[in-house]
Amino acid sequence: NAGVTQTPKFQVLKTGQSMTLQCAQDMNHNSMYWYRQDPGMGLRLIYYSASEGTTDKGEVPNGYNVSRLNKREFSLRLESAAPSQTSVYFCASRHSYEQYFGPGTRLTVT
Amino acid sequence: GEDVEQSLFLSVREGDSSVINCTYTDSSSTYLYWYKQEPGAGLQLLTYIFSNMDMKQDQRLTVLLNKKDKHLSLRIADTQTGDSAIYFCAESYSGYSTLTFGKGTMLLVSP
Numbered sequence: 001n002a003g004v005t006q007t008p009k010f011q012v013l014k015t016g017q018s019m020t021l022q023c024a025q026d027m028n029h030n031s032m033y034w035y036r037q038d039p040g041m042g043l044r045l046i047y048y049s050a051s052e053g054t055t056d057k058g059e060v061p062n063g064y065n066v067s068r069l070n071k072r073e074f075s076l077r078l079e080s081a082a083p084s085q086t087s088v089y090f091c092a093s094r095h096s097y098e099q100y101f102g103p104g105t106r107l108t109v110t
Numbered sequence: 111g112e113d114v115e116q117s118l119f120l121s122v123r124e125g126d127s128s129v130i131n132c133t134y135t136d137s138s139s140t141y142l143y144w145y146k147q148e149p150g151a152g153l154q155l156l157t158y159i160f161s162n163m164d165m166k167q168d169q170r171l172t173v174l175l176n177k178k179d180k181h182l183s184l185r186i187a188d189t190q191t192g193d194s195a196i197y198f199c200a201e202s203y204s205g206y207s208t209l210t211f212g213k214g215t216m217l218l219v220s221p
Contacts, residue, residue, distance in 0.1 A: 004152075031206070040118075042198065042213035043153070050206075058208065090152055097141050097202075099209065101152030 004102035013081045021076040023091030031094040032074040036087040081109045114212035121218045128186040132199030139201040147196045194219045
């Protein structure tokens with residue numbers, strides 16, 4: 001099992017560009033999450049999906065959209081990137097009380 | 111709202127014990143977790159404790175929970191250089207609710 005995979009690993013965008021961060025898990029988990037990690041801020045929840053077909057806002061959803069494409073995949077879209085969205089983005093899936101994290105996508109917006 | 115606080119940095123020598131502390135505000139927190147993040151990697155669950163427990167031991171790791179003071183600690187015995195990482199405390203209301211993370215404690219272990 002690959003666990004939770006994320007693509008790309010690194011990305012540089014110009015302000016105003018759009019992109020989609022991809023996440024997939026092969027553990028048949030119902031719940032999936034998107035977090036951003038900024039220095040000194042810990043992890044903050046952007047959006048989550050408790051099950052296929054549902055999505056909910058987290059603590060910092062502004063400027064992002066998500067799609068739960070199927071049980072395996074949960075994507076995060078930036079429609080018009082801003083420098084404030086420079087961060088490391090982590091996807092996670094959950095089974096019972098344990099969350100399993102992907103390796104992260106490091107995004108820089110110039 | 112929910113809040114989880116941790117000290118930001120801890121430095122110890124190899125072989126010493128490390129104690130990382132965390133406080134939380136939500137008295138309804140049922141699950142309390144410790145995650146480890148190594149450089150350039152995602153988070154990995156180290157251990158967890160339920161709110162009806164006072165202590166949990168797992169090899170070199172000991173978790174202590176003081177529910178009255180809403181204080182959680184992680185003790186690492188015989189700390190090794192490979193333990194150098196960022197340690198996150200997190201809490202949730204149930205096994206299926208979202209997690210609230212602290213800002214993380216960077217542990218630096220020197221030889």
